[in-house]
Amino acid sequence: MASLSRRYIFRFGLWSAIFLVAIWFVLAGVALTGQVAYETDFFEPHYHLRPLTPAERASWVSDGQGQYYELRGEPVYFSLRTLRRFDQARLTLVLEDLDSAPVVEAGVLYDQTIWRYDMRPLVNSDLDKLSRLWEAKQSGDILFLQKERKYQSFEDFLSALPGRAETAVYYYDLPESFTPAITYNPCQETVSVPWPIRGAFQIYAYINNEDLDFSFSGRDLNENQDTDDIRLIVYYQQAVIQDKILADAGLDGQSGSVRSWTEQLLLAGLPAGVYKIEIKANDDIITDRMATKQKLFSFDRRLRIAGAEDIRLFTDSARVAAVTSNPASLGTIKVGDNILELSETYRQFEALTGTATAEISFPRGDIILSGDGVFSLSADQLVNPRWRRLGRDLDLSEIRYIIAHYQTPPVREGRTRAQAVFDLRGAYRENGEYGFIISLPGFKETDRPIRLRSLKVELTGRDWRVWLADLFR
Amino acid sequence: MKKKIIFLEFFYAATVNLTVFYALEGFWPGVVISRFSLNWLLLIWLIAGILSMAGQQEKL
Incomplete structure (x- = not known):
């Protein structure tokens, strides 16, 4: 009898230890302290x-x-x-x-x-070097550099921002702004983008005394097994003013059955300024037709032009990169006065544009173009409200002020x-x-x-x- | 207590341990194996089982 009770005490001890360890695992996983x-x-x-x-x-x-x-x-x-x-x-x-x-x-x-x-x-390291050469003020994780001291503090600088041509930012958001180079009058005609676009893209559009008017239509290829949601988001001064998930463009999954989709964006009574329109979609979605009444609009940073020929567009990027997964799209891309030779699939090639505004032309589409600026159908249509960003291609000779969200490690x-x-x-x-x-x-x-x-x-x-x-x- | 009873109780405990930890893993993947490899527990369970069977064989 005594040995039986010792046995049960031993068993109780072992099993209790097991459950205590199990509870410890759960508490450690939950991370009660956060x-x-x-x-x-x-x-x-x-x-x-x-x-x-x-x-x-x-x-x-x-x-x-x-x-x-x-x-x-x-x-x-x-x-x-x-x-x-x-x-x-x-x-x-x-x-x-x-x-x-x-x-x-x-x-x-x-x-x-x-x-x-x-x-x-x-x-x-470039910013670290400039910190030693220029007037530098570190306020928490904000670094403010002046080539010659003009502002007593960073707050003074924010209250009286200098010109965009002499200011560069690095992971710091200054208010976006854009002013047309010439007197602006709204366009009465519809402008269509002459080539289809694959996947996601973003547009900057300037309006003044007009509606924000875009129409999109295209196809859902349903080639991959992910769901094919299309989301249309409109931003003004970095705040979302419309966020819409479009009606299911096609069958979910890898059905291979192509379905079409169409969407109209029409917003009236908006204040003048630059609006960002984002189409969020995966690469199953092709935008075959994009048309707008806006005179000034540009594609931001990245654009995947689907099947098309004799493509011509303009950019304010200092450097353009291109990559393709289609062997038929390999070839020469003219970037300003320079040549970008796209000689391998699945590999990114780059070329400097060499000018503030450069023309890009290439014979066949299905190429992903990317740059640090924007892309548009003509040089007059370039809309870029972003401040110049500190990077390897920025000419520092014109820059007098740099604001960075950075601390030297x-x-x-x-x-x-x-x-x-x-x-x-x-x-x-x-x-x-x-x-x-x-x-x-x-x-x-x-x-x-x-x-x-x-x-x-x-x-x-x-x-x-x-x-x-x-x-x- | 006799050795064979101790081995048997360790085997029972190891079985309960395996069951509880695998159930925890099934309910919350990673909660156990992020800190402790269940392979070691499986090994302990096997050794405990062999020892407890050896103890039973001795009796026979």
Whole structure:
């Protein structure tokens, strides 16, 4: 009898320990304090910080100098796997050998349909050099540079903004504005874009004493198995004024059955200024026809022109990049006075435009064009309300002021400890994973690789006090 | 307690442990394996089972 009770006591002890451990796992997963941190020096696999990909650009090395990732190309990606959602992530990278990568940026995936990342700067050696040469004021994480002191403070600068030609921004949003170069009168005729567009795109349109009037029609190819929602969003001064999900353009899934879609955008009584229209769609969606009554409109930054011939457009970008997945589209693209030779599929080629406004022409479509400016049907139609952005192609001789959302990272014993903070509340999360990107603008495969020594993510989110308050609300 | 009873109780505990942790994983993927590999638990369960069977064999 005594031995039986000892046995049951022993069993009770063992099983209680099991359930206590199980409860501990659940509480650790919930993260009651709302804070959790994951760090890896790549010595062994980490459940939460997935390996960097693709392997041809990021290879794990273990040698006499320890374990690290060697970055030989860009961009590279990694996933952060979490057990719950968080509000904010602070990313810390320890990097070495940055001579061939003066700029390092990182981002978190926000929109999986159009692969938009919310990017943040980590390292900018060019800005660090300018901070030593120009008048510099650091206020928290805002860096304000003046070639010669004119403003006593950053606040003085904001209250009396100088001309756009002499100002550059770096991850800082100044109010967008645009003034037509000549006296503007609304157009009475409809202008049609002469080529079809594949996937997502954004338009800047200027209106003054007229309706915002666009019409779109096209096809849903239904070639891939994703759902084919089309979302039309209109922005004014960076605020959303209309957000519409269009009626299902076609059958969901990989049916292969092509269905057509059509949509009219007509907004009256709007104040004069620049409006941004965003068509958010995946590459199953073709916009065959886009027509507008607006005289001044341009496509922002990226445009995938579908099947067409003898394409001609204009841009204010300093550099244009092109890539195609169609062998029939390979060939020569004229960019201003320069030539961009598109000689391989699935590889991006670039060319400088060399002028403030450049003409682009190429014989066949199915090419993705991208640049740091806008694209339009004629040089007179260019509408770009954005401020000039600090980058490798910006001519600094005209720039007198730079505002940056940036802090110079500390360097110790040759290692740079760079940090960036991301808002995760709108970030895309699938199967418990957030997607991150590390970008090295201008870095080429032939450059000397840089080393990533460690990666740390500190997450902050709702804690037990917020949950308790919600429970009793 | 006799050794065979201890081995048997460890086997029962390991079985319960496996069941609870796999159920937790099924309900909330990653809650256990993010901190602890279930392969080790499976190994412990196998060893406990072999030892408890060996203890039963001795009796026979």
